[in-house]
Amino acid sequence: MVEARQSWAFLGAYALAWAGGSIAYVPFLTILLPSRIAELHDQTDAVWWLSTLAFSGAIMASIANILAGLASDLTRSRRPWVLAGLAVNLFALLQFGRAETPAQFILLIVIWQLSLNMVLAPLAAWAGDCVPDGQKGVLGGLLALAPALGALSSVFVTMAAAGQLGVQLALVAGLVAVFILPVLIFVAPRKVPIDTAPTPVAERRKAIVIPRATAIMWLARFLVQLAESSLFAFLLLFFRSVSEDVSETSVASLFAVVLCMAVPIALLVGRWSDRHGRPILPLAVCAAVSGFGLIAMALSRDLAMVSANYIVFGTATAVFLSLHAAQTLRVLPRSDRRGRDLGFFNLTNTVPSIVMPIFALTLIPALGFPAMMVMLAVLSFIASFLLVLLAKRAASRQQV
Known part of the structure; x- marks a missing residue:
């Protein structure tokens, strides 16, 4: 029996919507918010306030993602939550140009x-409701558009309205x-036959054990993600x-360039x-x-080799993260709690921002950047080993 397929129109529109989520935060958090803080404070105070806002934001994002996903599960509806969140988010975004205290x-953050x-x-959980397993690889490839378009939007916004924060926020x-x-x-x-029915009580009890x-x-x-976040935060200093x-x-x-290269490879x-x-x-x-x-980056001694090896690392990581986002939908324990469970997976995006400074402050001053690179490589190798075991187990059972 041939598995029902989701339409390419929906897959494409969904991928663009997911990219819209990246556009919502990449230029704002990397350029516009730091610029606004720098206008109001000297360098020392600006660093402190940016750190405080980043920490507060990471905590709120961790909690809000779980609650918003659960709310969309309980109402069994995704789109109204996305629309409501979008309206409030755009309003809050435009207010940052007026904030002073x-x-x-x-x-606002x-x-x-x-x-x-x-x-x-809810947008993440919606993919689980609509996209069958046989198209999750393609979905993951399309999701690679998000970080690339997020980065390109930063370039567009800053070039189109240089120095005009209000206009830049409106463009975003x-x-x-x-x-x-x-x-x-x-x-x-x-409409494709994907299980979204409430899980029986017996199965819910089993799902308590992950x-x-x-x-x-x-x-x-x-x-x-810990390796990617750590390197991203200190990439300029390392170079x-x-x-x-x-x-x-x-x-x-x-x-x-790395993010753009990752798109065709991920597809x-x-x-x-x-x-x-x-x-x-x-x-x-x-x-791996x-x-x-x-x-290779840790062993490189000239800029050309460091750049080439970063392209290898960055491209592989970007492909991994986009494909992983789609394939995660296969292993969630409850089909009727996709939003909530994806909220817990979202902690893999927010917690590294909290843990990463500990690694950096411990290793870089004492041993330098190469030591941090080696430690991050070990983390990536552990992840690869765990996934190899999972792949072998899946192959033996012919399912994931």
């Missing part, structure tokens, strides 16, 4: 993060609406430790995994390649 910034996760959590809001609204209003998903596949997928993503002539523009351009690998029924193996390979890229 610390209390205003903290209040809490509202902004809460509403952003009202968009992202407009782009987010343009990318997200079509899948909510104009493109309906095709299945091995779910735990491995969570831990593997956490380890790879300047190799060559003092490295500019912010060159590093940002390299980062954008090809995702399509391969669908055709061959091997959803986990590509994840294990990508994690990330580890080798980090080892």
